[in-house]
Amino acid sequence: xxxxxxxxxxxxxxxxxxxxxxxxxxxxxxxxxxxxxxxxxxxxxxxxxxxxxxxxxxxxxxxxxxxxxxxxxxxxxxxxxxxxxxxxxxxxxxxxxxxxxxxxxxxxxxxxxxxxxxxxxxxxxxxxxxxxxxxxxxxxxxxxxxxxxxxxxxxxxxxxxxxxxxxxxxxxxxxxxxxxxxxxxxxxxxxxxxxxxxxxxxxxxxxxxxxxxxxxxxxxxxxxxxxxxxxxxxxxxxxxxxxxxxxxxxxxxxxxxxxxxxxxxxxxxxxxxxxxxxxxxxxxxxxxxxxxxxxxxxxxxxxxxxxxxxxxxxxxxxxxxxxxxxxxxxxxxxxxxxxxxxxxxxxxxxxxxxxxxxxxxxxxxxxxxxx
Amino acid sequence: xxxxxxxxxxxxxxxxxxxxxxxxxxxxxxxxxxxxxxxxxxxxxxxxxxxxxxxxxxxxxxxxxxxxxxxxxxxxxxxxxxxxxxxxxxxxxxxxxxxxxxxxxxxxxxxxxxxxxxxxxxxxxxxxxxxxxxxxxxxxxxxxxxxxxxxxxxxxxxx
Numbered sequence: 001x002x003x004x005x006x007x008x009x010x011x012x013x014x015x016x017x018x019x020x021x022x023x024x025x026x027x028x029x030x031x032x033x034x035x036x037x038x039x040x041x042x043x044x045x046x047x048x049x050x051x052x053x054x055x056x057x058x059x060x061x062x063x064x065x066x067x068x069x070x071x072x073x074x075x076x077x078x079x080x081x082x083x084x085x086x087x088x089x090x091x092x093x094x095x096x097x098x099x100x101x102x103x104x105x106x107x108x109x110x111x112x113x114x115x116x117x118x119x120x121x122x123x124x125x126x127x128x129x130x131x132x133x134x135x136x137x138x139x140x141x142x143x144x145x146x147x148x149x150x151x152x153x154x155x156x157x158x159x160x161x162x163x164x165x166x167x168x169x170x171x172x173x174x175x176x177x178x179x180x181x182x183x184x185x186x187x188x189x190x191x192x193x194x195x196x197x198x199x200x201x202x203x204x205x206x207x208x209x210x211x212x213x214x215x216x217x218x219x220x221x222x223x224x225x226x227x228x229x230x231x232x233x234x235x236x237x238x239x240x241x242x243x244x245x246x247x248x249x250x251x252x253x254x255x256x257x258x259x260x261x262x263x264x265x266x267x268x269x270x271x272x273x274x275x276x277x278x279x280x281x282x283x284x285x286x287x288x289x290x291x292x293x294x295x296x297x298x299x300x301x302x303x304x305x306x307x308x309x310x311x312x313x314x315x316x317x318x319x320x321x322x323x324x325x326x327x328x329x330x331x332x333x334x335x336x337x338x339x340x341x342x343x344x345x346x347x348x349x350x351x352x353x354x355x356x357x358x359x360x361x362x363x364x365x366x367x368x369x370x371x
Numbered sequence: 372x373x374x375x376x377x378x379x380x381x382x383x384x385x386x387x388x389x390x391x392x393x394x395x396x397x398x399x400x401x402x403x404x405x406x407x408x409x410x411x412x413x414x415x416x417x418x419x420x421x422x423x424x425x426x427x428x429x430x431x432x433x434x435x436x437x438x439x440x441x442x443x444x445x446x447x448x449x450x451x452x453x454x455x456x457x458x459x460x461x462x463x464x465x466x467x468x469x470x471x472x473x474x475x476x477x478x479x480x481x482x483x484x485x486x487x488x489x490x491x492x493x494x495x496x497x498x499x500x501x502x503x504x505x506x507x508x509x510x511x512x513x514x515x516x517x518x519x520x521x522x523x524x525x526x527x528x529x530x
Contacts, residue, residue: 168472172485175471189411198447200412289428289444291451291465291475296485310486313500 007036016045047232048249049256052239057125059260060118061228065221066264067115070271071153074108075210084206087162087199088285095282106275112154114271116301119147120361127334127354130343131234137335139231142224144331149217154299156209159202167286168296170205171197176309180321198288237342303368304361310368327357417446423511423520426452426462431512434460440476445508445519451476452510452517455492462510462519463494468503481505 009017009032018025032038049058081098083090094101123143126132132140159170174197178188193200239247250256283293298306305324312320330353338350417424428443429452440453442465449465453476463481465473472485480497481490488499495504508519 168485172470172472190409192411194411195414196447288447288473289442289449289465290473291442292467292472292484294484296472310500313502 004033007033009033010038012042013038016042044229044253045251047229047252049233049252050235050239051248051250052236054125054129054236057122057129058233058256059263060122060125062260063263063267064115064118064122066267067111067118068217068221070111070268071108071115072214074104074111075214077104078108079210082160084160084199084203087160087202088282091161091163091282102279103272103275106279107271109280110271110274110278112157113299113301114267116150116154116299119150120301123147123331124354124358126234127331128351129234129236130338130347130351132335132338133234133341134335134339135231136227136234139224139227140335141332142220142227144328145220146217146224148328149213149220151301153209153213153217154301156205156213158299159197159205160209161282162202162286163283164286164290164293165283165296167197167288168292169298170201172296173298173302174201176306179317180325181318196288241342297369300365300369304364307364307368307371310371330357415446417448418521423509423518426450426510426517426519429517431514431517434517438478440478442473442475443517449473450508450519451481452519453492460510460512460517461492461494462508462517463490464506464508466506467501468496468505469499469501474505 009029013032017028020026020029049055078094081090081094081101091105094105096102126140126143155170155173159166174188174192177191178184180187189195191201191204192198193204233252250259297303308323309317309320312318334350334354338347340347343351424445426443426445429441433439433441434452434454437454437456437458440451442449442451444450450462451465451474452460452462455461463474467474467483467485467488469483469486469488472483474481474483474488474490480492481494482488483499483501486500488501489497490501490505491497493504494507496502507522509522510517510519512518
């Protein structure tokens with residue numbers, strides 16, 4: 001037998017750990033003798049979250065994560081009855097026959113929408129607090145990637161019920177995506193698995209939605225949270241300028257985390273309420289031969305893009321495409337352009353542009369919703 | 372660094388390059404069948420050996436009089452068949468040339484509910500966003516069925 005002396009318990013661990021006579025103290029010492037991870041534990045226990053007027057924005061990422069967890073749980077439950085070979089019939093069974101099936105499906109729908117919403121809020125709040133500046137470029141970029149994969153989640157999941165609304169909305173969405181220069185056509189055909197949206201498309205979207213995208217998402221979330229844990233939370237310039245004694249902090253473990261639990265509980269109630277009050281409807285089964293029904297619209301988070309494409313019809317369509325490519329690019333390069341702490345002229349310019357983009361996003365979304 | 376170290380360094384690098392190269396070849400070899408497996412499947416030609424396809428979902432007595440028309444399908448594509456005021460049967464692929472929704476026959480015009488595209492009964496785009504006319508199909512009927520066939524482009528809709 002190898003000796004347990006190989007990893008002695010560090011001195012400062014002895015001081016911080018619970019007493020040796022109690023069970024938690026015994027268990028933690030037992031674990032540390034086997035897995036010498038005290039530096040990590042120590043680092044995490046020192047992690048703090050600054051307290052200031054804008055502290056509320058620190059919670060939004062956690063809220064998005066909460067919705068993601070709800071998506072995994074409800075998604076796994078839906079998979080039990082969902083059949084990609086008989087999509088509409090199986091969703092109808094979930095809605096009509098399976099006990100609480102309608103509730104679980106509706107929660108999946110509402111949680112998806114609120115997850116997208118909280119990610120947008122999270123992105124814009126970190127943007128305006130300038131949390132993307134060095135050394136946190138990696139957190140910003142992985143965050144943008146998470147927003148991207150979440151939108152893919154939304155788009156791929158929308159088709160799965162295979163009702164006429166989702167069928168034609170996906171057909172329109174793919175048609176628009178295929179207009180993207182160079183790779184658009186190829187990517188579109190690859191995603192559809194043929195020239196048109198069919199059950200072949202559904203098979204591909206299904207695998208993407210329930211396996212590939214979740215795997216990628218969890219991987220990126222892991223990196224994103226790892227960065228946040230290693231570097232700590234960003235502090236706004238106004239907070240940094242305060243004299244040291246006026247800067248107040250919460251401990252991340254466990255003060256900040258425990259404070260978020262009531263928020264999650266309230267959100268869980270909200271999800272159940274929304275799902276009970278406005279359950280997700282299932283329209284008639286998709287019929288590739290039938291005329292498209294009225295009211296074909298993408299989910300709200302794609303409305304602004306569609307409105308943008310709509311106002312540049314015909315040969316001007318490339319202008320809309322340019323905007324759609326340019327705006328994500330601007331967000332990608334922001335941390336490499338606006339680097340200075342405290343903020344300078346470049347920083348103020350970035351804030352102004354960001355404000356314009358946010359305004360445009362809201363206006364175009366409402367416009368798209370009304371037209 | 373001694374000469375001996377340098378030479379082991381060199382042979383180490385050579386070894387890594389060989390391993391790396393072999394792995395790349397292996398990955399490339401695996402990528403080809405996977406790419407082929409994922410590549411889009413060509414749609415079967417809806418028109419059979421005799422060059423025509425049976426219309427599904429519409430029977431001749433549903434389009435007897437001018438103004439009668441319906442959505443249906445041929446192969447795995449959608450179409451509309453209607454009786455033109457001139458008494459002739461007309462057929463168009465129902466895929467809207469704007470964003471790919473299926474258009475609907477509405478008596479005196481052809482309309483797309485998705486974005487309000489409008490075509491006249493010759494299939495020509497007359498209002499809304501569609502950039503091109505609908506694709507016209509040749510059409511013929513017997514007692515029980517309607518058939519469509521591909522029109523040569525230069526005939527421009529004349530059956």
